[in-house]
Amino acid sequence: MAEKKWKTAITRHIGHETYIRGYRLLDLVGNLSFAQAIYLILKGELPNEKESKMMEAIFVSVIDHGIAPPSVIAARSVASGGNSLNVGVAAGVMAFGSAHGGALEDAMKFIQEGVKDSRSVGEIVSEYLSKKKPIPGYGHRYYKEFDPRTKRLMNIARDLGFYGDHCRFAEEVEEELYKQKGKRLVLNVDGAIAAVVSEMGFDWRLGKGFFIIGRVPGLVAHVFEELTTEKPFSKRLNEEEETEYTGVEPRELPEEFRKI
Ligand SMILES: CC(C)(COP(=O)(O)OP(=O)(O)OC[C@H]1O[C@@H](n2cnc3c(N)ncnc32)[C@H](O)[C@@H]1OP(=O)(O)O)[C@@H](O)C(=O)NCCC(=O)NCCS
Incomplete structure (x- = not known):
């Protein structure tokens, strides 16, 4: 056949x-x-029972993180333009990138390769720092001492038996970054999830999928709220108060371009 x-x-x-x-x-x-x-x-x-509990915790941990992240701004702005729920949510998903949500995939790859790497954690970190490459899964716009979601997930992973080589490596990198950089770049929630799902045997290429699955309910709630409680076109900037013009000052169009 x-x-x-x-x-x-x-x-x-x-x-x-x-x-x-x-x-x-x-x-x-x-x-x-x-x-x-x-x-x-x-x-x-x-x-099994432990894997089920871990999955529940992971999805709940990323369900929403307020109105400020790029995905929510994108979702609510697009909805505000007069679009339907699915279009707003799709816009939010499209905002997931290497600095937001998408870091999970890169972090899984980094951690899965890292545990197999024969080099020391210090050598791996210094290679990234010397190339000025951000290590995926570390650093956060707001959390500068620790990411509370990471703490919670790592504790649950410990209780359920998912704290192994991948989680250990992820936390060692956080400490090494502190040592070499002289400031805390926290293991963020993407990095923590990356470590735990790597421990559970998931392929790194699924990484973004975990974030998409967990965050879409939050995006649906935001777009629904936008559509039902806000006026259309409300997501616009006050040009005078919130924006700064950085271009050239007004000038005359040259004579040779004037046709009428
Ligand atoms: C999330 C992120 C965009 C926050 O950036 P930020 O607010 O500018 O971070 P900070 O101001 O604390 O950065 C301070 C310094 O640490 C460096 N740094 C930040 N994150 C780093 C990382 N993950 N690896 C290595 N260096 C990093 C910055 O380049 C900066 O260096 P400098 O002082 O020599 O210029 C950034 O940390 C990042 O790109 N992380 C990797 C991607 C990621 O995990 N995203 C998911 C976030 S939930």
């Missing part, structure tokens, strides 16, 4: 039944939490 064009190992239909990773969807409904179903669809197997 000729090979079919599209292949998937995730979901299939047999008659009217839907099977997710081999399990009947209707058996999952009512029996699995949302986080357990997410683990199943991403990893292909059901989570």
